[in-house]
Amino acid sequence: MIEFRSVRKTFADASGKETVALHGLDLRIEPGVVHCLIGTSGCGKTTSLRLVNRLEQPTSGQVLVDGEDVRTADVIELRRRIGYVIQSGGLFPHLTVAKNVGVLCELEGHGAKDVKERVDTLLELVNLSPSKFAARYPKELSGGQRQRIGIARALALDPNYLLMDEPFGALDPLTRGELLSELQSLFSSLGKTVLLVTHDLNEAFALGNRVSLMHEGHLIQTGSREDLMQSPATEFVANFVKTVRRGVN
Amino acid sequence: MRALLATCLLAASLVSQDTIRIGAKRFTESAVLAELMAQTIEAHTELTVEVKTGLGGTMICWGALTTGELDIYAEYTGTGWATILGQTDKVTDPLRTFFEVRRRFRDEHDAHWLEPFGLNNGYALVMREKTAEELGVRRISDLVRHQRDLQVGFGNEFGSRIDGYRGLAVAYGLDFANLTTVEHALAYEAIEAGSIDLMDAYSTDGKLLRFELRVLEDDRQFFPPYNAAPVVRGETLRKHPGIETALAKLAFQVSDLDAQALNYIVDAEGISPADAATAFLEIEGLIEGTSASAAAARRAYVRVRKSPPIPGSAVASRPGFLELLSTEYGRVWQLLLQHVGLTLAAVLLAILIAVPSGIAIVSRRRLRHWLLGFAGLLQTIPSLALLAFLIPFFGLNAWTAIAALFLYALLPILRNTYTGISGVTPDLVDAARGMGMRPQEVLLHVQLPLAMPTIMAGIRTATVIGIGVATLAAYIGAGGLGVLIFDGISLTDTNLILLGAMPAAALAVATDMLLGRLEAKMRSPGVS
Ligand SMILES: Nc1ncnc2c1ncn2[C@@H]1O[C@H](COP(=O)(O)OP(=O)(O)OP(=O)(O)O)[C@@H](O)[C@H]1O
Ligand SMILES: [Mg+2]
Numbered sequence: 001m002i003e004f005r006s007v008r009k010t011f012a013d014a015s016g017k018e019t020v021a022l023h024g025l026d027l028r029i030e031p032g033v034v035h036c037l038i039g040t041s042g043c044g045k046t047t048s049l050r051l052v053n054r055l056e057q058p059t060s061g062q063v064l065v066d067g068e069d070v071r072t073a074d075v076i077e078l079r080r081r082i083g084y085v086i087q088s089g090g091l092f093p094h095l096t097v098a099k100n101v102g103v104l105c106e107l108e109g110h111g112a113k114d115v116k117e118r119v120d121t122l123l124e125l126v127n128l129s130p131s132k133f134a135a136r137y138p139k140e141l142s143g144g145q146r147q148r149i150g151i152a153r154a155l156a157l158d159p160n161y162l163l164m165d166e167p168f169g170a171l172d173p174l175t176r177g178e179l180l181s182e183l184q185s186l187f188s189s190l191g192k193t194v195l196l197v198t199h200d201l202n203e204a205f206a207l208g209n210r211v212s213l214m215h216e217g218h219l220i221q222t223g224s225r226e227d228l229m230q231s232p233a234t235e236f237v238a239n240f241v242k243t244v245r246r247g248v249n
Numbered sequence: 250m251r252a253l254l255a256t257c258l259l260a261a262s263l264v265s266q267d268t269i270r271i272g273a274k275r276f277t278e279s280a281v282l283a284e285l286m287a288q289t290i291e292a293h294t295e296l297t298v299e300v301k302t303g304l305g306g307t308m309i310c311w312g313a314l315t316t317g318e319l320d321i322y323a324e325y326t327g328t329g330w331a332t333i334l335g336q337t338d339k340v341t342d343p344l345r346t347f348f349e350v351r352r353r354f355r356d357e358h359d360a361h362w363l364e365p366f367g368l369n370n371g372y373a374l375v376m377r378e379k380t381a382e383e384l385g386v387r388r389i390s391d392l393v394r395h396q397r398d399l400q401v402g403f404g405n406e407f408g409s410r411i412d413g414y415r416g417l418a419v420a421y422g423l424d425f426a427n428l429t430t431v432e433h434a435l436a437y438e439a440i441e442a443g444s445i446d447l448m449d450a451y452s453t454d455g456k457l458l459r460f461e462l463r464v465l466e467d468d469r470q471f472f473p474p475y476n477a478a479p480v481v482r483g484e485t486l487r488k489h490p491g492i493e494t495a496l497a498k499l500a501f502q503v504s505d506l507d508a509q510a511l512n513y514i515v516d517a518e519g520i521s522p523a524d525a526a527t528a529f530l531e532i533e534g535l536i537e538g539t540s541a542s543a544a545a546a547r548r549a550y551v552r553v554r555k556s557p558p559i560p561g562s563a564v565a566s567r568p569g570f571l572e573l574l575s576t577e578y579g580r581v582w583q584l585l586l587q588h589v590g591l592t593l594a595a596v597l598l599a600i601l602i603a604v605p606s607g608i609a610i611v612s613r614r615r616l617r618h619w620l621l622g623f624a625g626l627l628q629t630i631p632s633l634a635l636l637a638f639l640i641p642f643f644g645l646n647a648w649t650a651i652a653a654l655f656l657y658a659l660l661p662i663l664r665n666t667y668t669g670i671s672g673v674t675p676d677l678v679d680a681a682r683g684m685g686m687r688p689q690e691v692l693l694h695v696q697l698p699l700a701m702p703t704i705m706a707g708i709r710t711a712t713v714i715g716i717g718v719a720t721l722a723a724y725i726g727a728g729g730l731g732v733l734i735f736d737g738i739s740l741t742d743t744n745l746i747l748l749g750a751m752p753a754a755a756l757a758v759a760t761d762m763l764l765g766r767l768e769a770k771m772r773s774p775g776v777s
Contacts, residue, residue: 055683079685090680094698094773107690137775154684163683 002029002052002161002195007061009047021047023217024061034187034194036208038201043214045197049163052195053079065161080104082161083154083192087169089146091138097123097149098134104156122152127182144175151183155190164196168203180206201243213237269485269492272310272322272645273302275724276739277515277522278370278453278477278508282323284526285366285499286479292536293495301645302522303732305724307332308637314360316641320485321492325370325475326350329362331412339412343369343474359483363493364500368508371475372413373452378461380446388468389421392447396423402431402445412473413449420471433741453505455513458553477503498535506554514549516740525550570744577748581733585752588729591647591722592715595654599711603659604704607666608692617667624660632657632721640725650722650729657718658711665707669700698773705768712764716757720749730756 009022021044029035037045050056051063054070063070070078091100101122102115110118120130126148138146147167154162167183168176184207187194198204204211205225212222213236221233232238269290273283280302287298301319304310311333313319326343329350330336334357340346351362374389381387384395392399407413408430418424425447431439436448441460450457452464479496486492503511511529514520520528528546530536539547568576603624610617630638635653643649673696681691697704723731733749736742 050683053683055679076685076687079683082685084680084683086676086680086683088676090676090683092677092681092695092699094775096775103694104684104686107686107694137773139775139777 001031001064001066002193003027003062003064003067004048004051005062005064007048007051007058007063009044009051009056010059020217022051025219027212027219027222029193029195030210031193032191033210034196034208036204036211037195037197037214038199038204038211039214039220040216041199042216044217045199045214046165048214049165049195049197052161052163053082053084080108080157081159082163083157083159085147085150085154085162085164085167087166089138089150091146091149091153093138095137096134097128097136097138097141098130100138100149101153101156104153108157118156119152122155123149125155125186126152128152142175143171144179147171147179148182151186160193162192162194162196164194166197166199168198168200183207201241213240267296267489269296269298269320269489270318271298271300272304272313272319273300273522274306274310274322275303275735277455277512279323280522281508281511281515281525282366282477282479282503284523285503285530286321286323286496288523288526288530288536289499290492290495292530293498294489294491296489296491300523301726303723303726303735304645305633305636305721305735308633309640309724312637313640313645314480314482315358317482317484318640318645319482321479321481323366323477324362324480325477326365327371327473327475329354329480330473339416340473341470343476346474347476347478354480355483361481361483361486363479363481363496365476365478366499366503366508367476367501368453368503368505369474369476370451370453370505370508372407372472373450373467374447374465375440375450375457375462376447376465377440377443378463381463381465386463386465388466389417389471390468392465393422397426399425399427399446400444401425401428401447402436402439403428403449404433404436405430406433407449417471420469453508453512455509455511455516458509458513459517502533502535503529510550510553513553514546518549520546520549568744570747573744573748581730581748581752584728584730584732584749585756588716588719588722588731588753588756591650591719591727591729592654592712595651595719596658596708596712596715598651598655599658599662600708602655603662604666607663607704608670608696610663610667611670621660621664621667624663627656628660632718633724636721636725645725645727647722647727649725650719650727653721654715654718658715661707661710661714662704663707665703665710666700669703669707670696672703673699699776702768702772702776705764705771709761709764709768713757713761716753716760720753 004025004027007022007025008020011019011021013019025048037048039045047056051058052065052070054075057071065073065078065082095103098116098119102119105115105118119134123130123133128145128148133141133145138149141149151167168179171179180203187207196207210222210224211228213220213228215236221228221237228237229241232241271283271287273279283300283302287300290296291298304313307328310319310322311324314322326346327340330340330346334350334353340349347362347365354360354362376386386392386395403414409415429445431445431448436445437456437460439445440448440462457464481492507529511525515522515525524543524546527540527543528550531539531543532547532550574581606620610620632653635656636649639649639652643652677695677699678691681695686694719729720731720734722729723735730749730753734746734753737745737747737749
């Protein structure tokens, strides 16, 4: 379980002016749930995600993973049990696909044979043929393929958690739809706890069991598709979900 | 008894440890004077002497003397006055200049000028003997009558110096109608061939004997005196007062003509400065015996001193480039290896220091400004000044050269490491950290591989610059291909210059290509 307790996060820019990214966020991500964060640009979604694997530290409040405050956890060990996928994929351009996916296993000291087996399994999991893709470099892949490798890499150490920041951000609608349905089946077969950022409500509802709507550093409403559609907490939520009705038809 | 023996042994070991170091600048006369002093001291004291020749000029020699790297070297009064003491007022009287220089060196630097050798190696004006005879020119003031019709060729430096032609023109009221600038290396051939009638020269240049030339008398005493004398470090003199007594035997023993002959047999006949000095000392009865090894030098000296050589003969006997290459290739190869060794040692050291520093400054702004500023500053120090500055720390040897090359190599490597590492896309570093890599793993697996082409480019720049600068190692007696280049320059032997310069250039080009290949090889095929 991931838990945010009154998490406040401010940033000071170069001139010393403060931006509040999060005003006291309270949120629980239940085990085995795919939880989507959604909201307008700059509302604090990425920041929330980065607080979980301690790429950012809360200004006040607490973030707990499995009941433990991330500040007291061993940060390397913490990050290795949380898979992390960023928008651009973040693949290392100088490494082959196999190396990109297997690098963490190697750092963990797994033998070469084990690493190769694991890489092959993961590539098949994201529907890429190992014989065709293992030796390629990221520049030789399409945007969708890159994103899949990014996901495979995040799953390398079989983490319980998965953080995904706009995994479909840079993709064309067709590829997007394809990857979306693949992810759906992947999530249901793996049973991981997933915190996923998107700003497309259709995607959020398609993937997530639960959706949290944020706006300007505040959490507005958390619930299932029905909760948000049928009983929007505020005018803002009501307006936001209108886009879905239109999108669905 | 045993105590006595022990004392004797101790005394003996102390004496044998006491090596007097005599330096010489990078030209023939300085080397001959150093050998004269060394052999005289060895013959008349119990001291052992080590001679370091080929040092790069006044700054290096004087710097080494003041820091105790050298004990003695031969200096010229004019140089002492203007270059070392930094005096700008004109001096003319040789004796007064000598006493004034001697007093000030003693008082200000605790360095002692012993009695002069006798020779004065200053500027002089020379004419072809025949033309001078026809026109009746003996003194410089005689030139005024002929300044319309003489073809005059002055070296670049002499022509523009206030203690050269610019001052001379004022002192004698000269204004030549046909004045050209002549490369000093070619001036003797030009005057011999008749394309010029009047040129400047150094008054003890051996080449004056090679051609039929008349040195004009400086009747208004315009040219500053450049009398040579031994300069000894005060500490050395107090510890070994015998040096003064020994060197007094050389006082006023070497005339301008003696010096010309000694310089000539070394420059034109390939006799070593040591043999030339031995021959001179034996002939003058300053050391005893007649050593077999100096027999050829003795014959040459006597012959040249009695009847000057036939004009042009020695020039023709100088070996051509291919001949030089076939006889000297062993030495060229050895100097090339030395050159590579110096550069390689310096660059490897610089990599060892600059790459970690370049990484360290990525996240430390203050340190970065400071270090990059410092490395940039080092780059602006002229190489000779840097060498002179480093001598007191490392001595007159390869370490000083390596240290200077090292300091020059720092900036390109430091700057490129910093640029390379900080140029890695922040998203990638973020991804690496987010997936749980330790800082050193991020560095090793992400930042360094991606920065490697840039770092390699810095190393390549540093190495190629280093190969160029390493020629200056010759100035402090640290070897390398510069030895051939600078010997060639001081002997005005183009073939010898080429013998050093061509391998140096080839080395630079080859290294550049090799490192370029290596750079391409180290670049991942995923990044292009
Ligand atoms: N490192 C930082 N320094 C300063 N301000 C920051 C930093 N990171 C984020 N912010 C600010 O915090 C706020 C929230 O940023 P965040 O990246 O979490 O938004 P987001 O919801 O992910 O937006 P988007 O949908 O555009 O990605 C923004 O106002 C942003 O400018
Ligand atoms: Mg974001």
